[in-house]
Amino acid sequence: MVFSSLFFIFLFFPLCLFSYAASGSIHNKNIVLIVFSLIFYAWGEPLYVFLLLASTFVNFLAGLFIGKYKGKFLDSFSTFFAVAFDIIMLGIFKYSGFIIENINLIFHSNFNSPDIHLPIGISFYTFQIISYVIDCHWETVTPQRNFFKLLMYISLFPQLVAGPIVRYSTIEKEIDSRKVNIKDISYGLNRLIIGLAKKVLIANNLSIVVESMLGSPHNSTFFSAWFGAAMYALQIYFDFSGYSDMAIGMGRVFGFHFDENFNHPFICRDVTEFWQRWHISLSTFFRDYLLYIPIFGKRRKYAGLFLVWFCTGLWHGASWNFILWGLYYGLFIFFEMKLGKKQIKKIPLFIRHVYSKIVIVIGFGIFYYEDLGNLGCFFKNIFGFGSNGFISSSDKITFVNNVYLIIAAVILSFPVISLFKKMSERIYPAKICISAVSAFCMPIILLICSIMLVDATKNPFLYFRF
Amino acid sequence: MPDQSNIKKNESFELSKSRSNKRKKRIILESKISIINTISILFIFIVGFLFLLVFKRDTVSNEENRNLASFPEFSFQSYFSGEYTEAVTNYYNDSVPHRSFFKKIIASKLLTLKGKQYGNDRIVIYGSAASKDKSDVAKTTSISLTSLALTTMKAVTTVTTTVTTVPDINNPAADGMISNNIVVVNKRGLMLFGGSFANGQEYASSLNEYKKALGKNVKVYSMVCPTAVSYYMPENYLDLTASEKENIDNINSYLSDVKPVDVFTALLYHKNENIYSRTDHHWLPLGAYYAAKAFAKDAEVNFAELNSTNYDTVSLPGYVGTLYGYTQSADLINNPENFVYYIPKTNCTVTRYTTSFTDGYSDSLLLNPKNMSTSSYYMVFGGDEQITQVNTSCKNARTLVIFKDSYGNALVPMLTSSFENIYVCDMRYFDLNAISFIQQVGATDVLFAMNTFSATGGNHDYIEQNRVK
Secondary structure, three states, rough: OOOOHHHHHHHHHHHHHHHHHOOOOOOHHHHHHHHHHHHHHHHHOOHHHHHHHHHHHHHHHHHHHHOOOOOOOHHHHHHHHHHHHHHHHHHHHHHHHHHHHHHHOOOOOOOOOOOOOOOHHHHHHHHHHHHHHHHHHOOOOOOOOOHHHHHHHOOHHHHHHOOOOOOHHEEEEHOOOOOOHHHHHHHHHHHHHHHHHHHHHHHHHHHHHHHHOOOHHHHHHHHHHHHHHHHHHHHHHHHHHHOOOOHHHHHHHHHOOOOOOOHHHOOOOHHHHHHOOOHHHHHHHHHHHOOOOOOHHHHHHHHHEEEHHHHHHHHOOOOOHHHHHHHHHHHHHHHHHHHOOOHHOOOHHHHHHHHHHHHHHHHHHHHHHOOHHHHHHHHHHOOOOOOOOOOOOHHHHHHHHHHHHHHHHHHHHOOOHHOOOOOOOOOHHHHHHHHHHHHHHHHHHHHHHHHHHHOOOOOOOHHOOO | OHHHHHOOOOOOHHHHHHHHHHHHHHHHHHHHHHHHHHHHHHHHHHHHHHHHHHHHOEEOOOOOOEEOOOOOOHHHHHOOOOOOHHHHHHHHHHHOOOOOHHHHHHHHHHHHHHHEOOOOOOOEEOOOOOOOOOOOHHHHHHOOOOOOOOOOOOOOOOOOOOOOOOOOOOOOOHHHOOOEEEEEEEOOEEEEEEEOHHHHHHHHHHHHHHHHOOOOOOEEEEEOOOOHHHOOOOHHHHHOOOOOOHHHHHHHHHHOOOOOHHHHHHHHHHOOOOOOOOOOOOOOHHHHHHHHHHHHHHHEEEEEEEEHHEEEEEEEEEOOOHHHHHHOOOOHOOOOOEEEEEEEEEOOEEEEEOOOOOOOOOOOOOOOOHHHHOHHHHHOOOOOOOOOEEEEEEOOEEEEEEEEEEEHHHHHHHHHHOOEEEEEEEEOOOOHHHHHHHHHOOOOOOEEEEEEHHHOOOOOOHHHHHHHO
């Protein structure tokens, strides 16, 4: 079920909201959330919903064992077993085709790829469940003794299929006790609308520009390669951060406080900072859980770094371009580490901005082309070796046809509105004015998005496929 | 005398009281704003919920010329495969009450905010214009429909025929008929042509094989029809599209003993008339008339000139064709055109058969447009999934077999004074061996009539497949 659809916005969500509001006690509210979350997941994955239940159950048991045998062999064994189980499940359902494809390529063998489709959201909920088990092992959280409460954490529909990767510690207390006031509901609904608008008004329309610029790399020009990749960066940002906004907003309506997943990534001054602002829940997951594994001894720092970026790439998809994309970022972060923070700060700010944006734009070009032949063509175009010249009339027309959309997307990708809001905090009348205007505008934006949704049935969120 | 310190205390108490009151007031004001905000948003949710649940859902989209998604039937198999829930969602999202009204708002009010029309010609590109066949390597690429995000395009009509003249993306036959690369310029939709010299050569070779197999007594003609892009694309933007003329010339250069019909030039003379639809990917009947005239000349047969003695003229206003469905262009939906067609006054007997030439039944030459949506007037010429036999009052012992795509349909009424018998077959829906069929019906002339997208795209494969079936 896609958030940005009439079915979700005007049927599933209102029904869930109504049932939740009418359910009284926190116990009943939790039941409502579990039931709606399972319906939500089963709607898209009628069979794999059992995989979700099985995974949760295995990790629930592991949590119980970890809690019972603290510090003993069974503690470590349960942790190892549960994490291995989770990774193997992810491997089977997400990577088996890719692995067999590459084995066939290397050994000239002829194994058939298994006919398994990627369960929606498996990458996200597997990481959540891994973080739970490891946190139990590290004693940063208390193992949950009620299966259904753990199931609610894993299956909570706002964040189930496309993140953010919520840590158990973030909502541990809120499972049993959460309070919602009118400000929370208002904030949550507004955040939901902002996310919806990012997706429906900006990302969906940018995708047409991107398709026009990058869709046929053999005919792309120097301009369309650069501009298309930049627009793709913006499209993914509005698509994915829009989804996160909707998740955070709905979570808040139900009384959960999820951490932010994006923090205006395009204002970064270097690549390291970009990843501190982009898909924060994934970067922190790898930082906290993968870098810790002492498998590289003294060389851990750099080897671990490339392992993290290899995994970041692989996590995004079972395709070499994603791995290349991850390692590409790893390489720049490695250089930045080698150079050191002090040295980097000495470089003029303007140059740092230009450098980071160039790296990011090329990075999204790599992200776009799953076909390595097309990727090669993209590189030719972007470095000026393409045969189609600097700019075509198609590029010019597409640009002018979408000029206001592009300007709006660029402006809104920077923290203009939040800066404006922050400044108004100091002057009370201004703050009230902004609140009133926003209270007035949000329903209108919802209305506009709803109308746009009549014609947006074919635009699933991009991060669904990861 | 009041104690000085007491006064100060009182003052500070008053001050803190007024501050606390102020804070309280502010909190109340902020809460009020939150309440109003929440209520208005919830109101929209409730109205939307009721509107979509209670109001009568649309079943047909006239502008897009298709049936909207219907509610699926439940089965355990469809449920566990995920198809059922997907179809329910699709039904809910697709068959929105008053869908056309909302689509019109999107097209004419919302999407126009994205940017500006380009240049004096007010050009807008829909889809990617970057698929033009430029490089030598790309000569073999053909335009594909697969990326076009459209659901099945079924003709919406109550006419008894079960066919479609608009492309169906689930059917490979549609490949090459229309691309997702459309520009709207001067209130006219134009499909950008990709072209393929290699496919053109294959097309020509297939026709040569037909000629060889049919021998001396059967004349074979190739009529590759250009589309509107060749005539109405402003010169500044010609680089957006490949040349249809060059592709037709390329085809003609490979034809051997097959007569090419020069439709390109015939239409060029009349480009200022309404020969092509502005809102549809087809030509208009007037364009087909000039093409038929050129063919009749090459075939050395009589031809009924367009006048009131030979034809009745019918004009259907409000025509907005397929290109609106593909582009959602405000320029197209807000500027409908007249669909003018001509009914020949000669007597004809028309029999329509299945694609295996069985189960024939009598029918009229042209269908009644009364029951058609404004976007499907092209359906008056009948559909594609059939073989049509027209027996005319012209007694010249000439029998014509036409293998065509949807462009060919409009030619038939114009040839009713030129051939005694006409068999109209759609090459995409033909279940027999074409050579045997041509011989079986005793054809004297065989015309391959299709647009450039078919001749140089995936559709050209059908010609060869039908020959060797």
